Amino acid sequence: MQSWSVAQLQETDPYEFEKLLAQLFRNMGYLVEETQLSRDRGIDLIIRIDHFGLTHTWIVQAKRYTDSVGVKAIREYSSLRHRDRVDGVIIVTTSHFTKEAQEEAAEHNVKLIDGNLLAGMLNHYLPSGNTADQSAGVPGEDDRKPESSTVLRIGEEIISREIVSLEKERYTMVISNKNIFFKKETNGLLSKKESVELRILLKDLIGIHVEKQHLFLIAGRKDLTVYPLSGKSKDKIAEILENLRPEYIRGEHLILSSRKSSSMTILTNKRLVLLEIGDSITKEIMLSKIVEMEVEGGFLKRDRLMISESSAGMNKHYLEVDDIHRWKEEIEQNVKVN
Incomplete structure (x- = not known):
């Protein structure tokens, strides 16, 4: 929360x-x-x-x-x-x-x-x-309640409300042009109560990773977090966020992503990140530190990408990702501008 x-x-x-x-x-x-x-x-x-x-x-x-x-x-x-x-x-x-x-x-x-x-x-x-947005003035002048119990900022509008599962918990996902809220409904003594359990600023959204059954939100500033979503509206959510892409693309943004079980490899225009979904970053390589790349493999061996990083000495990292040659090309292009 x-x-x-x-x-x-x-x-x-x-x-x-x-x-x-x-x-x-x-x-x-x-x-x-x-x-x-x-x-x-x-x-x-x-x-x-x-x-x-x-x-x-x-x-x-x-x-x-x-x-x-x-x-x-x-x-x-x-x-x-x-x-x-x-x-x-x-x-x-x-x-x-x-x-x-x-x-x-x-x-x-x-x-x-x-x-x-x-x-x-x-x-x-x-x-x-988690409040009602009573921006109309003095309470009592209008007893009507808005649709959402979420505080909306100036110029903020709700775009969609979708039911999703996040880490096996059911939420209402509210998407606005400034925030993504995850709201949970609980039964009180006399009535049902809706509370905001998680908020992601749209400007902190790095991008989305889409698969057949799941949608992963990748967000953060210094540290990235991956939020795994599932539900019938997965494709609709992906389309909405893709249409909102110009709103958050101005800063750090996603170039490529690849998932192997609970591990995810993420390439942004600033860094290369390896992390465990729902956990912390296990490895982070700034693109400005990369000095060499090479595809290694051969007969009966799975291709992997070797990356040499100049940071307190020369370090070598190995990536196993889908379409490894595309990853090499994208990393090379973004290294040039960092």
Whole structure:
């Protein structure tokens, strides 16, 4: 199950970060007003809670930073409490606050939420993005629930919902133009509940490996992971993801892949990876380090590709893949551009 992290929050678009905070406070029971960009007067959100006529109103300022937030910001936003006659000010950041900023905040009733605390709050109130997308405004204005309990970001649209099996577990696979979600339905005491068990950012999708009975998603940044899927809609999913290929092809992308039982060999435009499906990478060779290739084999011997890598000495690796001459040609072509 994927959880929120500080690093993930720091990569979020600033406007989408504000929308995420709005959803967080709604799930915490607050009425949320999202200020308009053209006239927000330095305010990102206004949150209220009203119980039996007792109302508390807070101004929320979002700081999607990687650097620390200092005392200057605290002094700037603490004055909003008096200007707008609210009960207090909350400053939320994806980084952290300096010691001086914390001391200043304590004197002016400014509440601070740093990156670690924010990630914890999101993992509690929005586990794996599992919320209703109530972006229409203040809760109560519209009680209609959207089709999906998945948080959709600005400009995000659901393309398809398919039933699949992933590692022998049954999921609803929701494909949008920005994410791939795996949702599981569980029976509660009074009703059924749908939760997001896994989310894959579309921009992290390297490519897909298609076989007769299975479809494998290959995704990741530093470390690659292979997700084996099966189901009646396998071909439809492959077609959808192939049509979305321009959306994720801009970075590292799949060139060739070959599977032998639980092992998979993957060639991208950056590296050559050998891994166990559902496990970690067993071998990784950057294309920029490859200095020589040769097909070895002969009478009664299976052909294999020998790769020499210059990395802390000369290392030799052997690949057994289908269509070995095509692999050699593709590796040679991509080595030239690395």
